[in-house]
Amino acid sequence: MLLHYLVEYFDFKIFLIVFFVFLLLLDIIRNRNPPNFPPGPWPLPFVGNIFTELDFKSINKLAEKYGDVFSLHWGSEKAVYISGYKLVKEALITNQDNFADRPAIPLFNKVFKGLGVALSNGYLWKNQRKFVFTHLRSFGEGKKTLELSIQQESIFLCDAFKAEQGPFDPQIYLNNAVSNIISALVFGHRFEYHDENFQNVLRLDIEAIILAGLSQTQLYNAFPGLFNYLPGPHQKMFSNYAKIVEFLNEEIRKHKEDWDPSNPRDYIDSFLQEMEKRKSDPQAGFNFGTLVSAILDLFEAGTESSATTMRWGLLFMMKYPEIQKKVQAEIDKVIGQSRQASMADKPNMPYTEAVIHEIQRMGDIVPLGFPKMASKDTVLGGFFIPKGTTVTTNLSSVLNDKNEWETPDRFNPGHFLDDQGQFLKKDAFLPFxxxxxxxxxEQLARMELFLFFTSLLQSFRISPCPGEELSLEGQIGFTYAPKPYRMCVTSR
Ligand code: HEM
Incomplete structure (x- = not known):
């Protein structure tokens, strides 16, 4: 009897071992790299390099070890990381047709559903992207309306700063101000800085962006089926986005109520009009599902990015007061104190332009860009990247490339100035x-940065609060942002 059990037990153990070896072989065969695939750290069976941190600092360290084109296995997915100006340019420009698609990222697909602009592909993406460009152009970019709207918002922003009686954190004001520009374009109106409901939406968004960057949240991408049922930061992120989508749906509902097809007031109205026109072309995505994803895209991309850049800007101005003084001297010379800055002033303000560019370079707010997917087999830097591979272009490595910048680690507006003090364009300036x-x-963001930045420095001297240390070490989320700080302002 005992022998019988032992044999059975032994057989079962052998069966398990054989089964495991079989699965292991299957995994090795399935995940075998094609010849000339970029090198990378050795992947663990079944899970790959799941324990490798994916933030830009870790990616930069891996690039130092494995080279400017290296690979990681993430679950059963393969990802290639490209660093340095030369090769990033080769990927983004020379091979732009091969890397124009987005991979399906489960964490974001759950929210955006592969619709909208930033995460869609093919025919739908082309149509939606074109539609956004047309709208931006006809509702303001390059025209006075958008400039006026930013100038008007700058007054509100300066008033809010002025009303502060001591040290304060500028984040929520900056997010509100920048968001009001995109809100005017998309919803046709702005939101007051004391609108509790809107402030709540902005806070949910700020939090969701930080959560999205956590390694713990990104585990969802490896096992979405499993993590759907597990608690964790990904659930909090989904719940924040669900509330933001509710807010956007409410805006759409109000638009539908008083929609006048002959008089489109904003992006939502124009989209509703397009939905009527394009009924016979469902693949182009002019429907309510895409509308919500598209406005979430614009709201997200259009708020956090410019506001975070502004936050870096104010922080650098506090850290380098002598640079702040030089910007103010240029503002006083070109604009004075009696009128607002306008886009026509920009060509006459090379130093301010150089400082804004250097803020974007050092701020490095989207260090790894958004991931792409190879739509064709491609050879890059001598390595073979098969169709379907996720490709990440390391923008941070370009903005800090030692071959392109004189002092990559030091805030230096001279990077963008020639010997005569005139503004100098740099090819390796790729924050967008x-x-x-x-x-x-890009055009909208450049306008926002110039007008908001000059308005604030025209009105205030910005300084650190007594006894408070300022850190230039950022916080890694979906964007790279300054840690919360407080500042003091004095009217000039
Ligand atoms: C300083 C401000 C900004 C920075 C640094 C920035 C940076 C970026 C970067 C790096 C990408 C990824 C491009 C790629 O995949 O290669 C991107 C995409 C995008 N940005 Fe911005 N952005 C800024 C402001 C804005 C604003 C104001 C809007 C609103 C209109 C916006 C809308 C978008 C959209 C819709 C995409 C997706 C494009 C596509 O997939 O076709 N961004 N941005």
Whole structure:
């Protein structure tokens, strides 16, 4: 009897071992790299490099060890990371047709559903991207309306700063101000800085962006089926986005109520009009599902990015008061104190322009860009990248490339000035990325940064609060942002 049990037990153990070896072989065969695939750290069976941190600092360290083109296995997915100006340019510009698609990222697909602009692909993406460009152009970019709206918002922002009686954190004001520009374009109106409901939406968004960058949250991407049922930061992120979508749906509902097709007031109205026109072309995505994803895209991308850059800007101005003084001297010379800054002043303000560029370079707010996917087999830097591989272009490595910048680690507006003190364009300045997927809002963001920044420095001297240390070490989320800080302002 005992022998019988032992044999059975032994057989079962052998069966388990054989089964495990079989699965292991299957995993090795399935995940075998093709010849000339970029090198990378050895992946663990079944889970790959799941314990490798994916933030840009860890990616930079891996690039130092494995080279400017290296790979990681993430579950059963393969990902290639490209660093340095030369190769990033080759990926984004020379090979732009091969890297124009987005991979399906489960964490974001659950929220955006592969619709909208930033995460969609193919025909739908082309149509939605074109529609956003057309709208931005016809509702303001390059025209006076948008400039006026930013100038008007600058007055509200300066008033809010002035009303502060001591040390304060500028974050929520900056997010509100920047968000009001995109809100005017998309919803047709702005939100007051004391609107509790809107402030809550902005806070949910700020939190969701930090949560999205946590390694713990990104585990969801490896095992979405499992993590759907597990608690964790991903659930909090989903719940924040669900509340933001509720807020957006309410805006759409109000628009539908008083919609006049002959008089489109904003993006939502124009989209409703397009939905009527494009009924026979469902693949183009002009429907309510895409509308919510598209406005979430614009709201998200259009708020956090410019507001975070502004936060870096104010922080650098406090850290380097002598640079702040030089910007103010230029403002006083070109604009004075009796009128507001306008876009026409920009060509006459090379130092301010150089400082804003250096803020973007050092701020490095989207260090790894957004991931792409190879839509064709491609050879890059001598390595083979098969169709379907996720490709990340390391923008941070470009903005800090030792071959392109004189002092990559030091805040130095001279990077963007020639010997005569005139503004100097730099090819390696790629905070908005480049190529087919480059940022849709670049022109809008540049206008916002110039007008908000000059307005604030025209009105205030900005300084650290007595006894409070300022850190230039950022916080890694979906964007790279300054840690919360407080500042003091004095009217000039
Ligand atoms: C300082 C401000 C900003 C920075 C640094 C920035 C940066 C970026 C970057 C790096 C990308 C990824 C490009 C790629 O995949 O190669 C991107 C995409 C995008 N940005 Fe921005 N952005 C900013 C402001 C804005 C604004 C104001 C808007 C609103 C109109 C916007 C809308 C978008 C959209 C919709 C995409 C997705 C484009 C696509 O997938 O086709 N961004 N941005």
């Amino acid at each position: 990325s480049a190529g087919k997927r480059a940022c849709v809002g």
